Amino acid sequence: MDWTDTLAELIRRTTSDLPADAEAALRRAADVESPGSQAALILGALAENTVLARRQSTPLCQDTGTLTFFWDVPPGTDTAALEQAARRAVALATRNGWLRRNTIDALTGRSVDSNVADGCPVCHFEQRSEVRGQRSGAGGQGAGIEVWLLQKGGGSENMSRQFSLPDEALGAGRDLEGVRRCLLHAVWQAQGFGCAPGVLGVCIGADRAEGFLTAKRQLLRPLDDAAPEPELAALERRVLEEANALGIGPMGMGGVTTLLGVKIAARTRLPASYFVTVAYLCWACRRRGLRVPADGPLQWLN
């Protein structure tokens, strides 16, 4: 199998073909806004844009984002070769107009036109003797390779936040009520900037770096799932409902739907630290995956 071509196809799908759950959520959101309102107009345009991008294989959004590949691979896999294939695939996808020239050298300010540089695209590898099903956490998929791609744009990344509790200004203590306050505050702050309606990926605990990675990983979850821990599932439902009562609406111009989903995970923490990390994702929920079983054909995952 040619990994470069396969990963380039994964990029094409991710950049142009919004997953069905996200598209359905946008259509449901359009149905509840009052007809003729700005919110209804915006959501209607997003639905039209989604169909158009899919049909043309062109980017859903011109900010084709940071490309992060999350890999599960069996022990003994040559991960350097897979990373090289990912880099070649990004260069190819850029030439095809599936990705914007979206990489700037932070020192010189020059555009890196290939979109390939040290650490760019991002690859996270984890070794597994069994593919675990990264989105559901369910194992038993047999041996093989599974990879998910997330394309997260800069407007939404700029709205990601990390809180250190207790936070006196927010009245947020070290408990789930404190977490709730942080999340609602983050949604309020993101208005107008992060292209609502968005999705929150959240990590409670961990250190600062793992917090952001774990929060970002939650964005791979389907919009209609729930955290396995009942208290986190309840918090997800509550924050979603309350955020949608703020009236911020699509693009921050007022309306009923401000968030499409809230996805929370909890990790251990040091006694001294209590971080709440929020990865804000815009409506363009660009995540796609694929699985190559040890003894079977390639499967595309949505």
Add this chain to the structure above:
Amino acid sequence: MITLHHPFTEAAVRALRAGEAVRVSGRVCTGRDRLHKHLAEGGACPADLRDGALFHCGPVVVPRSPDPAQPPDGRGGWRVVAAGPTTSVREEPYMARVIERFGVRVVIGKGGMGAATRAACARFGCVYLQAVGGAAALIAQRVTRVAQVHFLEEFGATEALWELDVEGLEAVVGIDAAGRSLYDEVRDASAARLRHLLESI
């Protein structure tokens, strides 16, 4: 639906009210962080922005090479494949100065802008339009022609100033020349709702 056609007159712009839906046609110039800094710091503008529109956008543009064997340097023209708005508030430190210096009548972006831009809109007769954030394929369809590109080498393709001809680009008036900002209103109302939610544990 109100239609606006380039060149935009002060009267047409001052007649617009926040919340109205509009369609923009004619010449629109893209510009984002690099261009705004350059213009606000006294740099020259190779495109004529007077009575014009400045679109906060870094498009995905591919060369329309007539001969695939030739290097894709844009000599055969360009094609815009994705062109949604970028977050406008990053240009807030520069926007008022750019409106004043160059006589910009229409700013197109997303997310709204701050008090200085709102004041400049009222003083100089300019309006801020919200395009649909992320609707890049749809907006690219409204682009009928890439007329010119400036600063391609210096700023790169994403930050360059692209002179685009558009037909019927949909937008909503976010900040009008009478000093009204929809974003400020939504922000204040949602802040009150947030306070209410946080009081009820």
